[in-house]
Amino acid sequence: MHRVSRHKGALVASLAAVAALGMTASSTLGGFSAGINNSTSTFSSATIQLEEGNGGSTCYSTGSGSGGPVTATNTNTTCTINALVGTLDQVPGGTALSTTLTFTNAGNHNATVASLVTGACTQATASDANSYAGSDTSFCNKVDVTVANTTTGATDKCVYPTQAGTCPALSNTYNLTSFASTTFNAVPLSVLAAGASATYVVTTQLDSGVATNADQGLTATVPFTWSISQ
Amino acid sequence: MKFRRKAVNVVQFEPRIWVKKAVGSLSLLCALLLALTSAASASAFQAVVSSSGSFSAGTVQLEGTTAGSVNCYSTGSGAGGSVTASNTQPCSNGSPIPTGQLTSGVSSTATTTLSSVGSVNATSATVASSSCGVAELADSASATDWSGTGPNTALAFGGLTYQAAGPLSSKAITLDGSTGWAESTVEYTNPEAFTVLAWFKTTSAQGAVMGFSNSQDPVASSPSSYDRALWIDPAGKLDWGIYNGTTDELTSPSVVDTGSWVFAAASVGSAGTALYVNGTKVAFATGVTSSQSYSGWWSAGYAYLTLWPDIPASYYFAGSLAQLAVVPSQLTAAQVTALNGDSTLSTYTAGVNALSPASYWPLNDSGAVPYEGSVPGAGASATLVDASGNANAGTAEGGVSLAATGPAALGTSAAVTLNGSTGYVETASSYANPQVFSLVAWFKTTSLSGGTVMGFSNVQGNGAAINYDRILWLDNSGKLVFGIYNGTEAEVTSTSSYNNGAWHMVVAELSASGEQLWVDGTLVATNASGTPAQSYSGYWHLGWDYFTAYWPDEPTNSYLAGALSEAAVVSSQLTASQISSLYNAGSAAAFALVMGQLAPASYWPLQDSASNICGTTEVTLQETLGASNTCIYPPEPVGTACPALSSGYLLTGLGSRSSSIVATSGSPVTVTIKMKLSATSASGVARLHMLPGLAFGTQYSSTPWSAGISYPNASVEL
Numbered sequence: 001m002h003r004v005s006r007h008k009g010a011l012v013a014s015l016a017a018v019a020a021l022g023m024t025a026s027s028t029l030g031g032f033s034a035g036i037n038n039s040t041s042t043f044s045s046a047t048i049q050l051e052e053g054n055g056g057s058t059c060y061s062t063g064s065g066s067g068g069p070v071t072a073t074n075t076n077t078t079c080t081i082n083a084l085v086g087t088l089d090q091v092p093g094g095t096a097l098s099t100t101l102t103f104t105n106a107g108n109h110n111a112t113v114a115s116l117v118t119g120a121c122t123q124a125t126a127s128d129a130n131s132y133a134g135s136d137t138s139f140c141n142k143v144d145v146t147v148a149n150t151t152t153g154a155t156d157k158c159v160y161p162t163q164a165g166t167c168p169a170l171s172n173t174y175n176l177t178s179f180a181s182t183t184f185n186a187v188p189l190s191v192l193a194a195g196a197s198a199t200y201v202v203t204t205q206l207d208s209g210v211a212t213n214a215d216q217g218l219t220a221t222v223p224f225t226w227s228i229s230q
Numbered sequence: 231m232k233f234r235r236k237a238v239n240v241v242q243f244e245p246r247i248w249v250k251k252a253v254g255s256l257s258l259l260c261a262l263l264l265a266l267t268s269a270a271s272a273s274a275f276q277a278v279v280s281s282s283g284s285f286s287a288g289t290v291q292l293e294g295t296t297a298g299s300v301n302c303y304s305t306g307s308g309a310g311g312s313v314t315a316s317n318t319q320p321c322s323n324g325s326p327i328p329t330g331q332l333t334s335g336v337s338s339t340a341t342t343t344l345s346s347v348g349s350v351n352a353t354s355a356t357v358a359s360s361s362c363g364v365a366e367l368a369d370s371a372s373a374t375d376w377s378g379t380g381p382n383t384a385l386a387f388g389g390l391t392y393q394a395a396g397p398l399s400s401k402a403i404t405l406d407g408s409t410g411w412a413e414s415t416v417e418y419t420n421p422e423a424f425t426v427l428a429w430f431k432t433t434s435a436q437g438a439v440m441g442f443s444n445s446q447d448p449v450a451s452s453p454s455s456y457d458r459a460l461w462i463d464p465a466g467k468l469d470w471g472i473y474n475g476t477t478d479e480l481t482s483p484s485v486v487d488t489g490s491w492v493f494a495a496a497s498v499g500s501a502g503t504a505l506y507v508n509g510t511k512v513a514f515a516t517g518v519t520s521s522q523s524y525s526g527w528w529s530a531g532y533a534y535l536t537l538w539p540d541i542p543a544s545y546y547f548a549g550s551l552a553q554l555a556v557v558p559s560q561l562t563a564a565q566v567t568a569l570n571g572d573s574t575l576s577t578y579t580a581g582v583n584a585l586s587p588a589s590y591w592p593l594n595d596s597g598a599v600p601y602e603g604s605v606p607g608a609g610a611s612a613t614l615v616d617a618s619g620n621a622n623a624g625t626a627e628g629g630v631s632l633a634a635t636g637p638a639a640l641g642t643s644a645a646v647t648l649n650g651s652t653g654y655v656e657t658a659s660s661y662a663n664p665q666v667f668s669l670v671a672w673f674k675t676t677s678l679s680g681g682t683v684m685g686f687s688n689v690q691g692n693g694a695a696i697n698y699d700r701i702l703w704l705d706n707s708g709k710l711v712f713g714i715y716n717g718t719e720a721e722v723t724s725t726s727s728y729n730n731g732a733w734h735m736v737v738a739e740l741s742a743s744g745e746q747l748w749v750d751g752t753l754v755a756t757n758a759s760g761t762p763a764q765s766y767s768g769y770w771h772l773g774w775d776y777f778t779a780y781w782p783d784e785p786t787n788s789y790l791a792g793a794l795s796e797a798a799v800v801s802s803q804l805t806a807s808q809i810s811s812l813y814n815a816g817s818a819a820a821f822a823l824v825m826g827q828l829a830p831a832s833y834w835p836l837q838d839s840a841s842n843i844c845g846t847t848e849v850t851l852q853e854t855l856g857a858s859n860t861c862i863y864p865p866e867p868v869g870t871a872c873p874a875l876s877s878g879y880l881l882t883g884l885g886s887r888s889s890s891i892v893a894t895s896g897s898p899v900t901v902t903i904k905m906k907l908s909a910t911s912a913s914g915v916a917r918l919h920m921l922p923g924l925a926f927g928t929q930y931s932s933t934p935w936s937a938g939i940s941y942p943n944a945s946v947e948l
Contacts, residue, residue: 046275047275048275048276048277049277050277050278050279051279052279052281059279059281060279061277061278061279073278074275074276074277074278075276075277075278075279075280076278076279076280077280079279079280079281080281081281082281082282082283082284083281083282083283084283084284084285085283085285086283086284086285086286087286088286088288088349089286089287089288089289089349089350090285090286090287090288091287091288091350091930091931091933091935092933092934092935093931093933097285103279105277107275107277109275111277126286126287126288126289126349127286128286128349129289129349130289130309130310130347130349131309131310131311132289132291132305132310132311132313132347132348133310133311133312133313134287134312134313135312135313135314135315139287143285176285202283204285206285206287208807208933208934209806209807211287211933211934211935212315212810212811212814212934213290213313213314213315213316213317213934213935213936213937214313214314214315214317215287216287216288216289216290216291216313216317216348216935217287217288217289217313217348217349218286218287219284219285219286219287220284220285220286221282221283221284221285222282222283222284223280223281223282223283224280224281224282224283225278225279225280226278226279226280227276227277227278227279228276228277229274229275229276229277230274230275230276
């Protein structure tokens with residue numbers, strides 16, 4: 001009874017039921033009684049969140065920033081990090097462009113799957129070309145690319161071309177056309193435990209052996225989709 | 231675990247679906263949909279970030295601005311546009327050289343501004359004189375009537391302009407009535423029994439449509455015999471004059487200076503003389519059936535008419551001319567009427583050609599095609615210019631003909647032909663033991679006994695040599711062979727034959743890594759042990775070199791029976807990219823620009839005129855960047871201006887020259903060209919339309935990226 005009096009906030013129906021039980025027990029057994037109320041019981045879900053950074057910008061799978069509501073898709077389609085660097089006015093055999101992308105599982109649950117999906121490579125007139133656009137229709141073939149997994153302890157070091165060792169030197173054997181429209185899965189990607197990070201280095205160059213004047217003023221674009229999952 | 235495997239399967243499977251369906255610009259959207267679909271269908275926790283990576287190329291582009299603010303771009307006539315592999319375009323308008331008539335007393339000057347209009351600044355520049363000749367008016371016939379030999383190309387003089395609107399939707403030339411006319415290049419022996427056909431339009435009662443005289447240049451040198459003339463008399467009527475002991479003249483009853491196109495036909499033959507206007511016989515005489523007998527040349531727009539009745543005040547025609555022809559038969563009235571009835575250019579052209587004309591000048595010329603044959607008064611030339619600037623000129627020896635048609639892959643291009651028995655080219659300078667070099671040449675042959683493209687021996691002429699290797703030849707089967715001697719004869723041989731009568735570009739290379747042989751831009755054979763070559767000093771030869779039977783694939787004939795064009799020795803091993811740029815240059819001008827960037831040790835374009843017409847003009851070319859003037863021709867150190875014009879700096883020596891004076895964004899280069907007529911030039915070349923064929927180019931580092939503009943229309947009156 002004393003315990004009942006401490007739970008004045010309980011539903012009236014519950015109180016009445018307990019009182020009726022007490023009266024019945026008292027009248028039937030006429031002895032002591034005991035009860036347990038698990039009033040703090042909770043069930044909590046884990047989080048798997050992906051954070052991408054290139055040293056200058058950070059992008060989160062939840063959207064605008066660290067934390068925030070998690071939608072059913074938990075997918076951020078508005079990342080502005082340019083995995084191919086995006087610097088304009090590249091020339092054949094010019095200094096290779098390289099960017100380091102860091103991915104962190106900002107959630108509290110270990111991921112067991114990681115993937116990189118690249119979309120088709122498309123070409124368009126470069127933004128600063130002033131309408132001087134090369135007549136080549138296979139510009140993507142002329143851009144050499146490698147993607148290295150530089151995460152400490154990574155088993156396979158080269159995502160593209162996929163191989164166990166470090167990535168080969170840039171050559172036209174590995175270009176944006178052959179890189180595009182491909183799925184890269186857990187191997188050679190690093191699967192991220194909670195709080196763990198992986199780094200990838202994307203390197204590109206306009207090939208000096210195959211690019212001609214007809215490759216001037218063009219932009220090649222490849223969509224990158226990085227994901228981790230339970 | 232099953233749940234996890236399901237998630238993996240979704241991630242792997244969905245992209246394959248997406249890959250098949252993603253097209254063009256929808257690819258990003260598809261990728262995003264994939265991510266969303268994967269997350270939703272997996273029913274598992276997943277985090278996805280998606281973005282696009284982009285890679286952008288710059289542009290190297292060149293703009294030339296000539297007098298009158300006429301702009302020309304390396305992509306074509308306007309800013310922007312599609313960039314081709316050669317990225318060198320001919321400018322249809324504008325001229326970087328002086329206009330008007332050159333004199334021997336005062337220099338003429340023209341300036342051109344070269345601007346970098348791409349997003350990447352070039353690092354070097356080239357200026358090239360790719361060809362030189364005089365503007366031609368082509369003869370579409372190549373008959374040999376009256377002992378004529380082949381096409382009777384006409385040459386433009388003075389105030390003659392091109393591409394006016396003609397009759398039957400054709401083109402026409404326009405003559406100014408005071409200086410413009412054209413002379414023909416083939417001498418005929420007493421044309422008889424013929425018909426002259428002409429379309430003309432004028433409002434001036436003066437000048438001759440056509441004439442015939444025993445002076446090829448009746449303006450500079452009055453003829454002693456002249457008749458067969460068709461002219462506009464002072465009354466504006468059309469006159470046809472035949473001299474047969476007396477001046478026999480027919481005159482149209484009506485005026486023809488009406489400003490409308492008139493179709494005229496005039497004949498002489500067994501039926502007498504006849505004059506037709508617009509298909510109708512308007513005058514005739516039966517008593518005169520032949521003309522005065524002499525050999526001579528046809529002229530258009532001018533005829534020497536002294537002492538003829540009804541001569542106009544000026545012998546120069548003022549108006550437009552089109553579709554001139556000389557038919558070696560006296561046409562009937564029905565035939566003339568039929569021609570007059572042709573309502574389209576194609577039917578008229580077919581009608582004239584059906585009459586087997588001795589000469590047929592459509593006069594639809596652009597004025598940009600150089601005639602490189604013999605020009606009266608210019609003197610013959612056997613010198614083959616070294617355009618490298620290194621003064622290793624070639625000399626045509628024996629059976630060598632200049633000004634043949636060159637490779638079609640280079641547009642309007644010239645070549646030398648070699649007779650296969652005596653013809654070869656010897657060069658001026660001795661070189662000490664070249665060990666790293668590339669030989670470049672376009673060749674054409676059908677020889678079944680081989681022949682030399684280029685070679686190196688210790689004798690300048692074609693005598694027996696002690697040392698002879700570095701020879702590029704075709705063996706008897708037409709395969710290309712490049713041989714050096716390093717204690718033994720080391721050859722590299724193509725697997726295919728190239729004696730098929732087509733033009734091919736061959737590059738033979740020697741370096742420490744051996745011999746390489748490239749044909750039409752493709753590496754066809756290598757010999758890593760083929761190095762070094764024998765050590766000696768020697769001379770390069772074109773079309774011949776000394777052979778002995780020591781060579782495993784010695785040709786039966788060491789002389790080439792065929793043609794050569796664009797030959798060079800470059801003191802480096804050319805890369806695949808550089809060879810591709812040469813092979814795909816697309817024009818003689820672009821080839822010269824690319825070759826200039828390679829700094830050749832010797833470069834014989836073999837575009838030389840059979841006459842020394844371009845040796846009549848003195849020239850200097852100066853480039854100005856900021857306040858600094860640098861003379862490119864004659865070459866001077868950076869910051870040194872050009873000297874005064876002199877006979878030491880002739881147009882034939884301009885060649886193809888690299889320059890460190892490069893236009894960059896916001897810092898254009900001004901090119902100043904000064905010219906004057908050489909004091910020694912003959913009077914007969916005066917007022918010819920000379921075409922120097924200048925081109926300007928820039929290049930980014932040693933990459934294939936370059937930009938060029940050329941001025942094939944640029945002409946100046948001598």
